[in-house]
Amino acid sequence: METQFLYSLIVSIFIGGLAGFLGSLMITKRMALVGDALGHVALPGVALALILGFNVSWGALPCLALGIFLIWFFEVKTKLPMEALTGIVFTSSVAIAFLFLPESEVSNALIGDISQITLADTLISIVVSMITFFVLKKIYSKMILLNLSENLAQVEGIKVKKYNFIYLACIAMVVALGIKVTGSLLMGALVITPAAAARNFAHSLSQYSYGALLIGTISCFLGVLAFKVFNLPAGPLIILFASLIFLISIAFKRR
């Protein structure tokens, strides 16, 4: 039981930190709600994984890839705003999932469950988190420059399509990992809240990005600890700790 708890703690800390770090980029690019929407897109895969009994992250991933492809494809075909198309894809995904998601698994799918996690899953999650983190670290400054001025970035030799694709792949990866921790309903908060809080504390980009990473980590640590003590679901507790840190951060907001 104790080892099991340690696995949960380690996995959530790694994923929480990674999600916070990614969130700092997503808020800058005004894509904060994309994490939330993708969390829902993943739901059919999550449902399938819960029924067949494998790690929900690996169920979520192909669903996310398909969802992102469909959003891109519809945009090319219809030229409708991306957010409208995202809305269509994510609600359809939720609808599909609820056709076959067993009632007993609803809560696991929506708010996550990290109480049962194997050593193999723990190791894989750590490795994937680390790889995704280093990829994000590598593209971070380029994404910020792209956000400041796409033309300037292009002249500096940054391939816009390539970097946007890598960035999107990282988002899909983080959402897939995060769903294990906070479920599809709360996944969005794992990227938004720590980064928003860090933005209030930060005076520089490194304080902002690593601050978000740290707040994500702390929220997960406290959330999983509280889950152990109070025997309440970990996902919501993690998000509430992140929200609490956000509230505290408001006092530090510089003008």
Added chain:
Amino acid sequence: MKNNLILEVKNLNVELAKERVIESLDFSLREKEILVILGPNGAGKTVLLKTLLGLFNFKGSIYWKPKTHLGYVPEDFDVSENLPLSVKEFFNFKKSGTIKISQSLQRVGIKSSAKFLKKRLGTLSSGQLRRTLIAWVMVDNPHVILLDEPMVGIDIHGRKTIYDSLVKLWQKRNQSIILVSHEIGEVCKKADKILALNKTKLFYGKPEKVITSQNLAKIYGDTISL
């Protein structure tokens, strides 16, 4: 003479949204030359720069000397006030060392202090941001710098001093310059060539030859003199 040619544009045509924006344009640029592009609003000046930079599709030919490193100062460059990006971190995108950063900033009239480097980019005044951007583009010493209305937002006194110091530096470093402006004045006096544009070429040549009141009337539709 041909071998110090750095850019040659022949019969350039650019269409945006099915509208012809630039028509059969020819001009060239040599090392150390300063080319000023004049024209009224909507003449296609910015489109021309972006086309030269490879950001738009075109017909005709644009020849850049191989391995030419380009720098670009875009016209619109705004930074959100609450983006926590410091001046130092902005320069770090180019991996420039502290000495180079302060040299580059000094050239645009900014005293580089630890305090300035820690400032958030978004909190700089528009003039300071403009100067910082010019310094940023110049910090890694591009062969050719394309500047789109670089002095917008910088006060009149600052414009002349910055421009004088930049011209000296460009000449020392053998840099070529393409500068877009909608105003005649300081920039034209130091130019080697002027290209006046309104979709197609209005006139092109050395400033002392082409800056005449008849020619200026072609751009601005009224009699103006320098």
